[in-house]
Amino acid sequence: MLRSDTGKLSLILLMTPFVLWIVLLILLPQLGITFVSLREKIGPRQYEFGFGNYIAFIQEPIYWNTLLRTAWMSILVTVMSLLVGFPIAFYIAKIAQRRSRAGLFLLCLIPLWVSDLVRAFGWIVLLRETGLISGALQYVGLVNGPVEMLYNDVTVVIGLVYTVVLFMIVPLVSTLDGMDNSMLEAGYNLGGSRLTVFRRIIVPYAMPGIVSGCIIVFMLTAGSYLTPILLGGKNSMWFTEQIYDQFITRYNWEAGATFGVLLLGFTSMVIWLGLKLTGQNLASTVAKD
Amino acid sequence: MFDLECENLVKRFGPFTAVDGVSLEIPSGSFFSILGPSGCGKTTLMRMIAGFENPNSGDIRLKGKSVVTTPPNKRNVKMVFQHLALFPMMNVGENIAYGLRCRGENKADITAKVASVLERISMPGVQEKQISQLSGGQKQRIAIARCMVLNPDVLLLDEPLGALDLKLREHMKIELKQLQSQFDTTFLYITHDQSEALVMSDNVAVMNGGRFEQIGAPETLYHAPKTAFVAGFVGDSNRWSGTVSSIAGDLAKVTVGNGLEMVASIGGARPQTGGEVEVFVRPEAMQLLAKGAATAMAAMNTLDGVVDSLLFNGAASRVLVRTQAGLLIEVVHRMDAGQVRVNPGDAVTVGWAHGAGLCFRVGG
Numbered sequence: 001m002l003r004s005d006t007g008k009l010s011l012i013l014l015m016t017p018f019v020l021w022i023v024l025l026i027l028l029p030q031l032g033i034t035f036v037s038l039r040e041k042i043g044p045r046q047y048e049f050g051f052g053n054y055i056a057f058i059q060e061p062i063y064w065n066t067l068l069r070t071a072w073m074s075i076l077v078t079v080m081s082l083l084v085g086f087p088i089a090f091y092i093a094k095i096a097q098r099r100s101r102a103g104l105f106l107l108c109l110i111p112l113w114v115s116d117l118v119r120a121f122g123w124i125v126l127l128r129e130t131g132l133i134s135g136a137l138q139y140v141g142l143v144n145g146p147v148e149m150l151y152n153d154v155t156v157v158i159g160l161v162y163t164v165v166l167f168m169i170v171p172l173v174s175t176l177d178g179m180d181n182s183m184l185e186a187g188y189n190l191g192g193s194r195l196t197v198f199r200r201i202i203v204p205y206a207m208p209g210i211v212s213g214c215i216i217v218f219m220l221t222a223g224s225y226l227t228p229i230l231l232g233g234k235n236s237m238w239f240t241e242q243i244y245d246q247f248i249t250r251y252n253w254e255a256g257a258t259f260g261v262l263l264l265g266f267t268s269m270v271i272w273l274g275l276k277l278t279g280q281n282l283a284s285t286v287a288k289d
Numbered sequence: 290m291f292d293l294e295c296e297n298l299v300k301r302f303g304p305f306t307a308v309d310g311v312s313l314e315i316p317s318g319s320f321f322s323i324l325g326p327s328g329c330g331k332t333t334l335m336r337m338i339a340g341f342e343n344p345n346s347g348d349i350r351l352k353g354k355s356v357v358t359t360p361p362n363k364r365n366v367k368m369v370f371q372h373l374a375l376f377p378m379m380n381v382g383e384n385i386a387y388g389l390r391c392r393g394e395n396k397a398d399i400t401a402k403v404a405s406v407l408e409r410i411s412m413p414g415v416q417e418k419q420i421s422q423l424s425g426g427q428k429q430r431i432a433i434a435r436c437m438v439l440n441p442d443v444l445l446l447d448e449p450l451g452a453l454d455l456k457l458r459e460h461m462k463i464e465l466k467q468l469q470s471q472f473d474t475t476f477l478y479i480t481h482d483q484s485e486a487l488v489m490s491d492n493v494a495v496m497n498g499g500r501f502e503q504i505g506a507p508e509t510l511y512h513a514p515k516t517a518f519v520a521g522f523v524g525d526s527n528r529w530s531g532t533v534s535s536i537a538g539d540l541a542k543v544t545v546g547n548g549l550e551m552v553a554s555i556g557g558a559r560p561q562t563g564g565e566v567e568v569f570v571r572p573e574a575m576q577l578l579a580k581g582a583a584t585a586m587a588a589m590n591t592l593d594g595v596v597d598s599l600l601f602n603g604a605a606s607r608v609l610v611r612t613q614a615g616l617l618i619e620v621v622h623r624m625d626a627g628q629v630r631v632n633p634g635d636a637v638t639v640g641w642a643h644g645a646g647l648c649f650r651v652g653g
Contacts, residue, residue: 180372182374183374183376185341185370185374186374186376187376188340188360188361189361189362189366190362191388192362200387205376205377
């Protein structure tokens with residue numbers, strides 16, 4: 001009796017911070033935003049309940065085009081992060097010596113010690129017209145005048161991949177680390193080529209890590225603000241920029257809240273679709289047995 | 290015709306020589322074991338045969354053809370791994386079909402072959418089961434079936450019974466032996482467990498420090514070991530070190546410990562008078578005699594002592610006897626099978642025939 005009481009007490013104590021965090025910082029603001037998005041302004045301090053803000057979103061192509069563009073570019077960034085991150089994760093988990101593994105992992109973490117803002121400025125220093133790369137190209141004689149490498153989509157994608165690739169590597173390393181080397185050897189021993197072993201053993205085994213990495217990276221990218229703004233400039237057309245605009249520049253909280261809800265809904269839908277297409281489900285990727 | 294031949298295989302890792310000039314020949318359809326303590330190089334030897342390590346020198350031939358330069362996925366040797374390495378993301382049927390699909394066989398053939406191999410390991414109809422739903426013994430059989438469906442020239446087994454509990458291990462020993470004769474394929478089994486090697490094999494190679502100490506049938510290794518290592522490693526023995534006081538023919542008189550004398554036959558290289566030797570006597574070669582009764586018997590070693598404790602273990606029950614000089618001797622003595630009842634503290638005499646003990650020169 002006493003035992004189950006202390007058990008209950010410790011459960012409550014351990015759960016409290018988590019519940020408070022979820023309710024106060026995630027659930028309540030989100031509900032508030034949803035509530036604001038359903039208010040229509042009909043006059044100064046006069047509001048009416050309705051879907052007017054959503055209808056306004058659909059009627060303005062620039063808004064939903066921006067949302068679609070953000071989603072597409074985020075998917076592109078996710079795929080590229082996977083392509084870049086997988087070999088790195090495989091090297092760290094399977095090929096590197098046990099001793100150097102921690103060091104390599106640390107090397108991947110170092111960029112996180114510097115703030116997003118500073119790293120974006122780092123890219124600017126490299127890529128702007130008067131930047132290092134432009135200067136070097138001119139010095140070598142490959143180009144005649146200064147080259148502007150900022151403010152285009154390629155730069156935005158590269159910058160985003162650089163920012164988020166770590167969040168792909170970490171889950172991949174932890175899944176690949178759990179894979180017994182003898183599984184790969186068995187794959188070869190039974191007659192598989194390198195490609196077969198990769199396709200039929202490594203990838204299916206790493207699937208939970210791939211899916212969770214992709215979810216994290218996609219969400220982070222779609223919700224990122226600094227990198228697309230700084231590297232893409234005003235032409236970056238990132239959806240978060242629209243949200244910022246509505247809230248801060250136009251002081252139109254209703255429209256901003258609507259965009260926020262739409263971004264969350266839309267990205268969640270993309271992830272749901274992705275899970276359906278790869279035949280995975282959220283429970284099996286997040287809580288692996 | 291030999292299914293597998295190794296000739297003078299050497300493998301070095303930096304300054305360390307893991308396998309040092311090993312040669313072996315395995316006749317078709319036989320069960321061959323490599324027995325050795327951990328770190329003796331047996332796993333390295335097996336990995337070279339499978340193709341995961343390249344030998345520094347020497348040759349490996351499968352059915353007479355050298356495979357040293359053949360990559361592992363092209364060699365017709367299949368391997369059952371220590372932890373089996375079944376693929377958890379595939380079901381039983383897909384696990385077995387994996388190798389066939391790598392070969393590019395057509396769907397209908399694969400289905401038929403999978404069903405037939407499952408039949409042969411007496412687990413028909415489990416294709417749809419997940420690996421995690423199987424018991425330890427079933428996983429074992431699936432791992433073997435996954436290899437056997439490909440008709441390998443040689444099946445390598447890397448201590449696959451190590452992870453099983455004792456009862457199941459005993460059972461699987463017999464089952465493996467039966468599977469081997471049923472599939473009629475050459476099995477190369479490596480283990481550190483001498484009972485596994487003795488029970489299942491047609492031939493056993495005892496390996497130590499990267500070399501083979503002796504290759505032979507289990508009975509030969511047990512009754513006529515060629516080196517002290519084999520005598521000590523295969524089966525249980527009472528083991529004493531001493532010096533040779535005289536040699537007569539194949540028998541040597543050895544002084545052990547505190548002046549006890551015993552006669553033992555000479556195994557391996559002949560020792561010199563005064564040289565150091567190790568004496569091995571099997572517990573089952575000894576018998577307990579009534580105190581003083583055996584002194585008159587010729588051609589017997591006798592030692593007087595006191596029963597220290599009884600070690601009951603069914604058919605392998607022993608009695609531990611402490612001699613006056615303080616030596617502890619294990620003697621097979623089955624009171625439940627009609628032999629004289631003894632109790633701790635009883636004075637007894639331990640006796641064994643002169644030829645039953647073996648002595649080996651220390652240092653080869």
